[in-house]
Amino acid sequence: MSYTLDEMMTVAAARQLKDGAVCFVGIGLPSAACVLASRTHAPNLVLIYESGTVETAPEVLPLSIGDGELAATATSVVPLPEIFSHYLQGGRIDVGFLGAAQIDRFGNLNSTVIGPYDAPKTRLPGAGGAPEIATHAKEILIVMRMTKRGFVDSLAFRTSSGHLAGNGERKAKAYPGHGPQALVTDFGILRPDPESDELVLTELFEGVSAADAVAACGWPLRVVDSPTRVVPPSDTELETLRALNARTKAAHAAKVTLSLN
Amino acid sequence: MALMSLPEAIRLHVKDGMSVALEGFTHLIPFAAGHEIIRQGIRGLHLIRMTPDLIYDQMIGAGVADRLTFSWGGNPGVGSLHRLRDAVENGWPVKLETFEHSHGEMAAAYTAGAARLPFAVMKGHSDNDLAAHQSGRTTKMDCPFTGAPVTAVRAVNPDVTILHAQKADRAGNVLIEGIVGAVKEAAFAAGKVIATVEQVVDDLGAEKNAVILPHFLVSAVACVPGGAYPSYAMGHYDRDNSFYIAWDDIARDRDGFTGWIADHVTGVADHRTFLEKLGVVA
Numbered sequence: 001m002s003y004t005l006d007e008m009m010t011v012a013a014a015r016q017l018k019d020g021a022v023c024f025v026g027i028g029l030p031s032a033a034c035v036l037a038s039r040t041h042a043p044n045l046v047l048i049y050e051s052g053t054v055e056t057a058p059e060v061l062p063l064s065i066g067d068g069e070l071a072a073t074a075t076s077v078v079p080l081p082e083i084f085s086h087y088l089q090g091g092r093i094d095v096g097f098l099g100a101a102q103i104d105r106f107g108n109l110n111s112t113v114i115g116p117y118d119a120p121k122t123r124l125p126g127a128g129g130a131p132e133i134a135t136h137a138k139e140i141l142i143v144m145r146m147t148k149r150g151f152v153d154s155l156a157f158r159t160s161s162g163h164l165a166g167n168g169e170r171k172a173k174a175y176p177g178h179g180p181q182a183l184v185t186d187f188g189i190l191r192p193d194p195e196s197d198e199l200v201l202t203e204l205f206e207g208v209s210a211a212d213a214v215a216a217c218g219w220p221l222r223v224v225d226s227p228t229r230v231v232p233p234s235d236t237e238l239e240t241l242r243a244l245n246a247r248t249k250a251a252h253a254a255k256v257t258l259s260l261n
Numbered sequence: 262m263a264l265m266s267l268p269e270a271i272r273l274h275v276k277d278g279m280s281v282a283l284e285g286f287t288h289l290i291p292f293a294a295g296h297e298i299i300r301q302g303i304r305g306l307h308l309i310r311m312t313p314d315l316i317y318d319q320m321i322g323a324g325v326a327d328r329l330t331f332s333w334g335g336n337p338g339v340g341s342l343h344r345l346r347d348a349v350e351n352g353w354p355v356k357l358e359t360f361e362h363s364h365g366e367m368a369a370a371y372t373a374g375a376a377r378l379p380f381a382v383m384k385g386h387s388d389n390d391l392a393a394h395q396s397g398r399t400t401k402m403d404c405p406f407t408g409a410p411v412t413a414v415r416a417v418n419p420d421v422t423i424l425h426a427q428k429a430d431r432a433g434n435v436l437i438e439g440i441v442g443a444v445k446e447a448a449f450a451a452g453k454v455i456a457t458v459e460q461v462v463d464d465l466g467a468e469k470n471a472v473i474l475p476h477f478l479v480s481a482v483a484c485v486p487g488g489a490y491p492s493y494a495m496g497h498y499d500r501d502n503s504f505y506i507a508w509d510d511i512a513r514d515r516d517g518f519t520g521w522i523a524d525h526v527t528g529v530a531d532h533r534t535f536l537e538k539l540g541v542v543a
Contacts, residue, residue, distance in 0.1 A: 027337060027338050028338060050364060051286050051287055051288070051440045051442065052286075052440055052441065052442070053440065062338070063337060063338035063339070063500075063502040063505065063506075064287045064337035064338055064500065064502075064505070065286075065287060065337060066286050066287025066288050066440045066442070067287070067500055067502070068288070068439070068493055068495055068499055068500060070440075071288070071439045071440050071495060072495075077439060077440055077441070079441050079442070079443065079445060079446075079472075080286055080311075080364075080368055080441070080442045080443045081368035081369065081371065081372045081443055081446055083368075084364060084365040084368045084369070085365075085368070085369070085372075088365070089365070089383065089384050112361075112390070112391065117390070117394055120349065120350060121350075122346075122350075123334075123341075123345070123346045123349045123350055124335075125333050125334050125335030125341070125342075126331065126332060126333050126334050126335075126361055127332060127333065127361070127362070127363040127364070127389075127391060128312075128332060128333035128363070128364050129333075129363065129364040129365060130363070131363040131365065131387055131389055131391070132363060132364065132365035135385060135387070136384075157390045158388070158389050158390045159389055159390070159391065160389060161387070161388045161389060164388055173388070175385070176384070176385070251502070252502040252503065252506065253502075253503055254499075254502075254503070255503070255541075256490075256491075256498060256499050256500070256501040256503070256504075256541060257498070257541055257542070257543040258486075258487045258490060258497070258498045258536060258541055258542055258543060259498075259543045260486040260487050260533070260536070260542055260543075
């Protein structure tokens with residue numbers, strides 16, 4: 001089956017998730033990847049959303065972090081402060097899944113502002129739970145489409161900590177979690193260099209060259225000597241993803257009516 | 262507790278310049294109460310909410326607030342809150358001063374507020390750029406017992422917390438089912454609590470560990486069926502995701518937004534009329 005690079009990106013992100021992992025999920029691409037993983041190779045993946053829905057199994061992707069679908073299919077729903085204190089800060093989350101407007105080569109993220117904080121050019125939504133996820137989840141997985149505006153030499157604002165300035169700074173500061181371990185883009189996958197912590201291109205999608213990726217990245221992207229090729233999406237992966245997206249589109253357009261007394 | 266109409270509850274308890282938290286995390290957002298605040302022309306509020314959502318986009322665009330405490334200000338899964346951005350970036354219609362946190366900090370600040378503690382404690386020192394803009398609200402410190410790094414987050418205690426719930430009984434006990442967010446903490450942290458509910462019943466029929474706000478915490482209860490729409494009330498109606506998607510265009514420019522508020526909020530008598538105007542009442 002033919003596929004788009006966006007589909008390849010979501011499939012590649014899903015494949016990073018090990019069966020049985022406890023995963024803290026955000027909306028959008030992270031949700032698509034997590035639900036796809038749980039419906040293909042990782043049926044025991046535990047999905048937790050910051051709205052307090054624990055071990056949820058949505059039939060359609062949520063538009064918001066607290067859609068009714070998440071609560072209705074969850075094993076339990078807990079108060080939001082507990083999600084941040086007991087679950088996240090308490091070290092119960094294996095994988096935190098993040099995206100952002102900007103990322104730098106050490107996986108630090110900006111989702112706050114472009115331009116000066118007090119007179120912003122663009123006011124972005126802000127931190128949400130990202131700083132705590134970035135700090136406390138045992139590892140971080142990031143999904144972002146690669147653009148020059150998004151993959152920058154220097155962040156306008158650091159909202160969430162990745163590997164900080166690299167060269168082991170995160171480890172030296174005794175962060176509870178190990179930080180970004182994979183950055184899945186629409187060209188391929190970047191992973192931290194074991195010494196410098198810099199995110200380097202290690203795996204390429206079919207039909208994409210390392211030169212394409214270097215040209216799309218806003219920082220001088222390093223590429224390992226022989227990047228491996230990512231296996232294209234299987235028919236099962238593609239069919240599962242497309243069916244999920246189709247159900248989601250229909251659900252989000254559905255007319256809501258209220259029966260009032 | 263007193264059972265009263267929503268306009269009475271707002272008139273009695275919400276005054277110009279107060280700090281007001283309309284809480285409810287995606288679920289049970291008190292839209293009807295927010296619209297009534299707009300209708301009554303209240304000004305100078307310090308709005309507090311983890312996720313400002315469409316309700317604060319509407320209230321900020323309508324000019325009721327000049328301060329905002331928050332932790333994530335987007336239209337979930339859709340994009341920007343255009344009115345919030347216009348107020349922050351261009352000062353329209355009122356320059357909005359922001360007091361920004363992460364979700365973890367906001368949850369901790371409400372939890373401390375509920376316990377009447379001066380501050381909450383979080384593990385570690387953050388290395389983000391937000392800390393530099395949180396003077397007087399967060400500070401790095403060492404654990405007094407182990408010396409480990411911790412961060413103190415100042416408590417948040419709104420003058421008034423407003424929430425929507427499924428049910429209240431006639432004594433004013435309020436039952437919240439489903440996603441509860443930080444509503445319970447925001448209510449205990451507040452000086453006054455106003456609850457709008459889908460229905461008032463003789464018996465809540467709740468399990469013993471259900472989330473119930475006790476009648477002695479709640480200042481006013483108003484029965485407003487559909488009061489969380491276009492957010493949702495589990496067991497009553499779903500979130501209208503198509504409205505959240507449509508809001509992106511409605512709020513994009515000032516004139517379109519102002520016209521929408523005039524037609525749907527200030528130009529209608531109450532929430533029931535608003536729902537009928539949108540054609541969502543079965």
